[in-house]
Amino acid sequence: MDDREDGPVSGAIVKIKGLTKRFGAVTAVDNVDLEVAPGELFALLGGSGCGKTTLLRLLAGFETPDAGRIFIDGQDMTGVPPHLRPVNMMFQSYALFPHMNVAENVGYGLRREGVAKAETTTRVADVLEQVRLADYAQRRPAQLSGGQRQRVALARALVKRPKILLLDEPLAALDRKLREGTRFELVRLQEQLGLTFVMVTHDQEEAMSMATRLAVMNAGRIAQVGTPHEVYERPTSRFVADFIGVANILKIEGGWLALRPEKIALSAERPGLANVVAGKIVDIAYEGDRSLYRIATDGAVMIVSTAPNLSHRRGDSVWLGWAADAGHPLDA
Amino acid sequence: MIGRARFAFTVLGFGYAFLYLPLALVMIYSFNESRLVTVWGGFSMKWWSALFANEAMLQAAWLSIRIAFVSATAAAIIGLAAGYALARAPRFPGRGLFGGLVIAPMVMPEVVMGISMLLLFVGAERLFGGPERGFLTIAIAHATFSIAFVAIVVQARLADFDRSLEEAAMDLGATPWVTFLTVTLPLIAPAVASGWLLAFTLSLDDLIMTQFVAGAQSQTLPMRVYSSVRLGVDPQINVLATVVVAVAACALVLSGWLTRRKV
Amino acid sequence: MRFVIALPFLWLGIFFLLPFALVLAIALGTNAPDSVPPVELGIGLKSFTLLFTDDLYLAAWLTSLRIAATSTLVTLLFGYLMAYAIARAAPERRPLLLMLVVLPFWTSFLIRVYAWMGLLDENGLLNQFLRWSGIATDPGTILGTEWAVHLGIVYAYLPFMVLPLYAVLEKLDMSLLEAAADLGARPFAAFLTITLPLSLPGIVAGCLLVFIPAVGEFVIPDLLGGTDTLMIGKVLWDEFFTNADWPLASAVAICLLVLLAGPIALFQHQQARSLERRT
Numbered sequence: 001m002d003d004r005e006d007g008p009v010s011g012a013i014v015k016i017k018g019l020t021k022r023f024g025a026v027t028a029v030d031n032v033d034l035e036v037a038p039g040e041l042f043a044l045l046g047g048s049g050c051g052k053t054t055l056l057r058l059l060a061g062f063e064t065p066d067a068g069r070i071f072i073d074g075q076d077m078t079g080v081p082p083h084l085r086p087v088n089m090m091f092q093s094y095a096l097f098p099h100m101n102v103a104e105n106v107g108y109g110l111r112r113e114g115v116a117k118a119e120t121t122t123r124v125a126d127v128l129e130q131v132r133l134a135d136y137a138q139r140r141p142a143q144l145s146g147g148q149r150q151r152v153a154l155a156r157a158l159v160k161r162p163k164i165l166l167l168d169e170p171l172a173a174l175d176r177k178l179r180e181g182t183r184f185e186l187v188r189l190q191e192q193l194g195l196t197f198v199m200v201t202h203d204q205e206e207a208m209s210m211a212t213r214l215a216v217m218n219a220g221r222i223a224q225v226g227t228p229h230e231v232y233e234r235p236t237s238r239f240v241a242d243f244i245g246v247a248n249i250l251k252i253e254g255g256w257l258a259l260r261p262e263k264i265a266l267s268a269e270r271p272g273l274a275n276v277v278a279g280k281i282v283d284i285a286y287e288g289d290r291s292l293y294r295i296a297t298d299g300a301v302m303i304v305s306t307a308p309n310l311s312h313r314r315g316d317s318v319w320l321g322w323a324a325d326a327g328h329p330l331d332a
Numbered sequence: 333m334i335g336r337a338r339f340a341f342t343v344l345g346f347g348y349a350f351l352y353l354p355l356a357l358v359m360i361y362s363f364n365e366s367r368l369v370t371v372w373g374g375f376s377m378k379w380w381s382a383l384f385a386n387e388a389m390l391q392a393a394w395l396s397i398r399i400a401f402v403s404a405t406a407a408a409i410i411g412l413a414a415g416y417a418l419a420r421a422p423r424f425p426g427r428g429l430f431g432g433l434v435i436a437p438m439v440m441p442e443v444v445m446g447i448s449m450l451l452l453f454v455g456a457e458r459l460f461g462g463p464e465r466g467f468l469t470i471a472i473a474h475a476t477f478s479i480a481f482v483a484i485v486v487q488a489r490l491a492d493f494d495r496s497l498e499e500a501a502m503d504l505g506a507t508p509w510v511t512f513l514t515v516t517l518p519l520i521a522p523a524v525a526s527g528w529l530l531a532f533t534l535s536l537d538d539l540i541m542t543q544f545v546a547g548a549q550s551q552t553l554p555m556r557v558y559s560s561v562r563l564g565v566d567p568q569i570n571v572l573a574t575v576v577v578a579v580a581a582c583a584l585v586l587s588g589w590l591t592r593r594k595v
Numbered sequence: 596m597r598f599v600i601a602l603p604f605l606w607l608g609i610f611f612l613l614p615f616a617l618v619l620a621i622a623l624g625t626n627a628p629d630s631v632p633p634v635e636l637g638i639g640l641k642s643f644t645l646l647f648t649d650d651l652y653l654a655a656w657l658t659s660l661r662i663a664a665t666s667t668l669v670t671l672l673f674g675y676l677m678a679y680a681i682a683r684a685a686p687e688r689r690p691l692l693l694m695l696v697v698l699p700f701w702t703s704f705l706i707r708v709y710a711w712m713g714l715l716d717e718n719g720l721l722n723q724f725l726r727w728s729g730i731a732t733d734p735g736t737i738l739g740t741e742w743a744v745h746l747g748i749v750y751a752y753l754p755f756m757v758l759p760l761y762a763v764l765e766k767l768d769m770s771l772l773e774a775a776a777d778l779g780a781r782p783f784a785a786f787l788t789i790t791l792p793l794s795l796p797g798i799v800a801g802c803l804l805v806f807i808p809a810v811g812e813f814v815i816p817d818l819l820g821g822t823d824t825l826m827i828g829k830v831l832w833d834e835f836f837t838n839a840d841w842p843l844a845s846a847v848a849i850c851l852l853v854l855l856a857g858p859i860a861l862f863q864h865q866q867a868r869s870l871e872r873r874t
Contacts, residue, residue, distance in 0.1 A: 099519055413603050443831045447618060573706045592690070
């Protein structure tokens with residue numbers, strides 16, 4: 001199965017065709033096709049400058065494309081200004097209005113819709129309950145912690161019940177501990193509310209653990225789309241194999257092979273496996289539940305991940321072996 | 333390091349002395365019994381009572397205040413528009429000219445602006461029969477050169493403005509105009525207010541342009557001060573100076589507080 | 596947005612730009628003392644030729660340029676030192692220090708110039724001080740000389756110089772100077788090669804903010820200068836109010852405009868670039 005391009009998704013809530021955006025001489029988004037199914041937590045993953053944020057902003061309506069079309073829930077939204085789109089965004093900096101308190105911030109979107117005051121108050125209270133900020137309704141953004149501000153930003157977007165919620169690097173501004181808790185929160189909320197999330201991140205661990213499907217982007221193009229499992233086990237290019245997790249890229253006849261470190265066995269004696277190579281341990285990175293071994297072989301340095309074996313030392317001569325189907329051939 | 337601190341201290345000390353000594357002396361001499369600023373004749377408030385009884389001066393002051401109010405308000409509105417356009421409008425035809433028109437009054441010698449505006453009003457009088465030279469013409473002239481100052485303040489504030497706030501507002505359904513009213517304007521209001529204060533002060537103080545475009549009836553405060561001062565040192569002017577410095581200090585402190593508030 | 600641009604454009608177009616066309620028209624006319632207004636329209640260069648051939652006027656041009664230039668330099672020196680000192684002061688003190696520099700600017704210009712009149716008078720406090728301290732037993736009167744005019748311009752325009760310089764110096768990244776020192780530059784060398792070049796935009800802005808209006812100054816030479824100090828701003832004023840020679844006064848205005856067009860354009864260009872750098 002060809003995983004590089006996404007096959008048509010039935011009843012896609014987002015359909016992007018041939019989308020291109022240039023800034024002067026730089027092509028930030030290059031002829032991108034993409035579909036997102038309703039109810040997905042879809043991640044756009046890539047390094048800085050790969051075009052993921054631009055793509056998100058195009059979806060939100062803050063940038064107009066130079067070419068291509070954007071369909072949201074079947075309707076052509078290309079060129080429609082942001083305040084008329086059924087999408088809402090959670091900004092990386094949260095963009096909370098400093099001159100309004102939490103309740104006013106969250107209710108802003110409803111007031112713009114013309115929702116009656118009584119209903120606004122109720123809905124605001126409900127959503128604040130959901131993000132566990134009910135007691136903070138009268139506070140100003142300046143009086144909140146980073147994590148609390150994020151929840152306000154989330155509440156403000158969610159209260160409008162958008163078809164799609166866009167998240168721009170939602171965990172980037174949080175510290176480590178908070179990040180992990182928030183990860184679960186976001187996924188739980190998304191599943192509970194049955195909304196479609198499109199998330200931008202540069203953190204592949206984040207994308208892998210949160211997304212139902214993800215797209216790896218590189219230089220304005222989509223390198224591969226698939227579930228985290230697909231992308232990890234069956235990368236289609238060296239770029240993707242290298243970007244997601246750690247991979248050994250081996251040159252084989254007719255192309256390349258991606259070999260994950262945990263698929264390689266490490267032993268002192270020569271193992272009876274299909275592929276075998278000898279080498280010397282150059283470095284050991286102990287991580288508690290596993291160790292990463294760097295082995296210098298005849299060809300190149302290979303990385304092996306396995307349960308820690310304290311009898312192995314730096315400089316030891318060892319054998320590496322892997323099954324015939326352990327590696328995945330790459331197209332590019 | 334100590335040497336550097338002492339040097340800075342000396343420089344600033346000398347600088348502030350230079351800036352304030354003349355004013356301080358004038359203020360002190362407003363309490364002088366004697367008319368002269370060369371001789372101290374004892375403490376007296378007589379010049380204070382004289383000034384506040386001086387009908388002509390008070391009338392002129394009242395006129396100046398009213399003109400300043402009107403021109404500052406006009407300058408604030410137009411300057412806000414100009415500053416916003418300069419900060420936000422991407423290339424548009426005539427942008428260079430626009431920018432030049434907004435900024436030039438800031439540095440243009442007043443005699444040039446004065447004569448040109450007078451000729452405009454004279455021409456208008458011949459063509460349309462008005463406006464008559466007086467309150468309105470002075471206010472227009474003052475507003476015209478104050479626009480630049482307001483525009484600069486607004487432009488600077490907008491440059492520091494977090495645009496994601498405006499994007500968030502639009503994302504939540506606000507049209508660009510509503511976004512401006514509910515998000516941008518409240519947050520730049522202190523800058524606009526301090527621009528208004530500046531325009532007010534500049535208008536209150538203007539002499540040259542006023543002299544050109546004022547009619548025979550209008551005498552603003554600076555005009556009165558000037559005609560008095562040409563004849564030499566006048567103790568009532570000393571008193572006026574003290575009042576002006578006090579008012580300016582209050583205005584400046586207010587302006588500083590406004591611009592430093594992070595709403 | 597179009598309306599937002601149109602409003603200032605229209606106002607300034609009518610009240611700032613259009614009048615200059617009128618000034619030119621009058622400058623090309625001839626003096627007609629009996630009519631109201633006292634101008635006869637036409638195309639004549641009499642006023643202009645007069646301005647450039649008569650010794651008095653030529654002297655006035657040169658004096659204005661000379662005084663403006665020297666005053667600007669002195670103000671630059673003074674202002675740079677002050678701006679530098681404030682920029683290097685403790686961050687919590689800076690707002691106050693800056694406000695103290697700006698306060699005179701918010702006080703009446705006229706009154707500030709007037710304040711010097713008393714000081715510089717023959718028996719004014721300055722001379723009293725000089726005599727009392729023994730620095731000079733018979734100091735001449737400064738009031739009424741070119742020195743007083745210089746002093747007045749520096750005094751009046753100092754805040755205009757300090758503000759843009761401060762803006763630039765305050766943003767200066769200290770670590771650049773640390774790097775320079777680390778690489779062997781002595782303090783003064785670091786200043787010349789790092790601080791000075793980086794503060795150039797502020798220097799240009801400040802100098803233009805002082806020089807351009809100073810050329811056309813009227814109040815300062817009128818109140819502090821004597822009859823010898825004839826600056827071009829005063830020429831315009833006298834021709835207009837005293838001699839009622841509108842064409843000549845207008846011609847002076849036009850010449851001033853042409854003379855200052857370059858610096859004004861430079862200033863505007865500067866402003867535009869500094870805005871671009873900020874956004």
